[in-house]
Amino acid sequence: MLVLFAVFGTLPAWIGAIGLYPYLGVEVMVWIIFGLGFNLLLGYAGLPSFGHGAYFGVGAYAFGLAQFHLYPNLWICLAAATLAGGIAGALVALFISHRRGIYYALLTIAFGQIFWFVAVKWHSVTRGEDGLLNIKRLSVELGFASFSLASLQALYWFAFAVFVVTVIFLWRLVNSPFGRVLAAIKQNETRARFVGYNVWLYKWLAFTLSALIAGLAGGLFALAQQSAYPNVMSLQQSGFVVMMTLVGGGLVSFWGPVLGAVLFFVARDLLGAYTEAWLLWYGLLFMALVLFKPEGLAGMFSQIGRRNVRRTAPA
Amino acid sequence: MFAAQHLHKRFGHQVVLEDVSMTFEQGRLSGIMGPNGAGKTTCFNLLTGRYRPDRGRVLFEGRDITGLPPRAIARLGISRSFQVMNLFDDYSALDNVLIATPEMREKGYSFFGRFDGTTDVLQRVGLAGKEHVRAKDLSYGDRRALEIGVALAARPRLLFLDEPTAGLGTDATARIARLIAELKRAITIVLIEHDMKFLFGLADHIYVMHWGQVIAQGSPAELRANPWVQRSNLGNVVD
Numbered sequence: 001m002l003v004l005f006a007v008f009g010t011l012p013a014w015i016g017a018i019g020l021y022p023y024l025g026v027e028v029m030v031w032i033i034f035g036l037g038f039n040l041l042l043g044y045a046g047l048p049s050f051g052h053g054a055y056f057g058v059g060a061y062a063f064g065l066a067q068f069h070l071y072p073n074l075w076i077c078l079a080a081a082t083l084a085g086g087i088a089g090a091l092v093a094l095f096i097s098h099r100r101g102i103y104y105a106l107l108t109i110a111f112g113q114i115f116w117f118v119a120v121k122w123h124s125v126t127r128g129e130d131g132l133l134n135i136k137r138l139s140v141e142l143g144f145a146s147f148s149l150a151s152l153q154a155l156y157w158f159a160f161a162v163f164v165v166t167v168i169f170l171w172r173l174v175n176s177p178f179g180r181v182l183a184a185i186k187q188n189e190t191r192a193r194f195v196g197y198n199v200w201l202y203k204w205l206a207f208t209l210s211a212l213i214a215g216l217a218g219g220l221f222a223l224a225q226q227s228a229y230p231n232v233m234s235l236q237q238s239g240f241v242v243m244m245t246l247v248g249g250g251l252v253s254f255w256g257p258v259l260g261a262v263l264f265f266v267a268r269d270l271l272g273a274y275t276e277a278w279l280l281w282y283g284l285l286f287m288a289l290v291l292f293k294p295e296g297l298a299g300m301f302s303q304i305g306r307r308n309v310r311r312t313a314p315a
Numbered sequence: 316m317f318a319a320q321h322l323h324k325r326f327g328h329q330v331v332l333e334d335v336s337m338t339f340e341q342g343r344l345s346g347i348m349g350p351n352g353a354g355k356t357t358c359f360n361l362l363t364g365r366y367r368p369d370r371g372r373v374l375f376e377g378r379d380i381t382g383l384p385p386r387a388i389a390r391l392g393i394s395r396s397f398q399v400m401n402l403f404d405d406y407s408a409l410d411n412v413l414i415a416t417p418e419m420r421e422k423g424y425s426f427f428g429r430f431d432g433t434t435d436v437l438q439r440v441g442l443a444g445k446e447h448v449r450a451k452d453l454s455y456g457d458r459r460a461l462e463i464g465v466a467l468a469a470r471p472r473l474l475f476l477d478e479p480t481a482g483l484g485t486d487a488t489a490r491i492a493r494l495i496a497e498l499k500r501a502i503t504i505v506l507i508e509h510d511m512k513f514l515f516g517l518a519d520h521i522y523v524m525h526w527g528q529v530i531a532q533g534s535p536a537e538l539r540a541n542p543w544v545q546r547s548n549l550g551n552v553v554d
Contacts, residue, residue, distance in 0.1 A: 173426060180430040181423045184403050184414045191401040194363065195415040195469055196389035197423060205424075 022156050028265050029163040030220045035257030036170050037213025038241045039250040044174055045206040046186030048105040051112015052241055055211035057233030059085040059218025064132035064228045074138040078219045085215015093207035097200050119230040131229025135222050182206055243286050249296025256298040316341040322371035331357045332527045344504045346514045349524035355507045359477050363395045364388040394471030396462045398478040402450040408461055409446040412436045415468035440464040456487040476506045
């Protein structure tokens, strides 16, 4: 965790030197938050959601709508984004928490598509395919002081602060008794029920929490992009977070989505500079990993680590 | 202590249980035996809330618990093990029993609490020293013992064991028999088994099931004298 914070804490100082730009750092952090929240569901509770972009999108729209119609305060807008994602997730979870496996996955896709469709068609609220434009980067009001987020620098540090708090929160969550029970339900739902756990409620909570975090990430995204549009709710975008999590190794490590998100955006920018078809190469990489190394990058690293330990250990 | 009254259960057109009534007295070890497909495990599934009976009632300490979900029945102090192993495979042996303790159950929603605790269950089932071995890396016999351990960790007053020796060799079976004989002194137990020697050596009272019905019941001595049991294959094993 310290390594992660150190990397992102010093990123503005060195990212220019390797040919990239600080805004990329903001984007990566937003997607890491999204990915870690998503992995609470996929990696810890073992519940595949293929429509998670919906809650990210709901958060982005809620951020913009709160700013236009409610009150233009950054905290209120971010809270609205988080809550809206959470409420949308809580409602959907009511209908799917008795399912698991493929049925669960299909239902999440169906619900995700509903949100996407609403975003495209409900023109008077969402502005249809154009989305909400001109979302302002509101200042950070702290009561005694106020910081403008107009500069990229300031935006970066604000995103970093939210990022640190969220990562610590999620780390604590997965290591709490709640997180351990979730992992137990993933391993054996039947047994969890027979030792006295309310499996349905745990699954409902996992989905809701995960959607809450997605909403927060969506709110940050709207803040950074200064807009919210239906594309982020599409099936394709929902697929990205699944890919990042799996490529990074979310099934075996808390940090999987971090590696996955970093790799995704670096691939986009570095490969994207050479070829329009960078996503094809990323997709092939994804397929290769799923075929040969389903534990992902994190799994590979831990395996290499173990091998080294064995080699250095006295026989 | 525990009574099943006139249970009926059918799956589609298949009648699997027909008018099954049983009572399990406090402090005793009751057995259920019968050939494969006789309805023993279905009977367990009805008694522990996995399925709801079509007719009939299930009573625990005078309270009607028919149709309660498994988690509610577990919280009343009724625990069960499974014939096909049902462990938390990626968790260590210790975590498997910790997660099943009433303390963890109570703080399951806690964000700040710690996942820990102490328990002597692993010593009791003979897994001392293997606390940190993952369940899936344990030997088959140890997994069988852990299967009972998880059921025990809830500190039940009534324990249902579904064929705890399934697939075990002679030595391992003897180990489980010693364990159950030990547990019997403290807990009321109901045991499904088709190893007759095993069951007759342990049980105080036995129900014999066939084709979804109870066809005989009594103490081991009474059953040895029962002509039906003698005539059937079951009787041959008893001698």
